[in-house]
Amino acid sequence: MELPKFLLGDNTDYPTAIFVVHTEYPRFIINLENDEVEWLEEFSQEDENELETEAADLIEKAAAFYDREVSRYEE
Numbered sequence: 638m639e640l641p642k643f644l645l646g647d648n649t650d651y652p653t654a655i656f657v658v659h660t661e662y663p664r665f666i667i668n669l670e671n672d673e674v675e676w677l678e679e680f681s682q683e684d685e686n687e688l689e690t691e692a693a694d695l696i697e698k699a700a701a702f703y704d705r706e707v708s709r710y711e712e
């Protein structure tokens with residue numbers, strides 16, 4: 638099965654949370670309510686250094702994905 642790069646997540650136990658799941662490496666879940674990120678990968682020290690430069694860009698893309706999805710519901 639081919640998954641989209643980003644998915645929206647919802648959970649009634651967290652009614653104000655807005656989760657975006659990034660399904661490609663490095664996989665993570667971000668809660669846009671508070672920008673908390675949960676990485677679904679284990680990283681070596683070398684990977685962590687590279688990840689620091691990519692993380693901000695990936696988080697921006699996750700937020701843009703959410704904005705795009707919400708705008709489609711409003712149309």
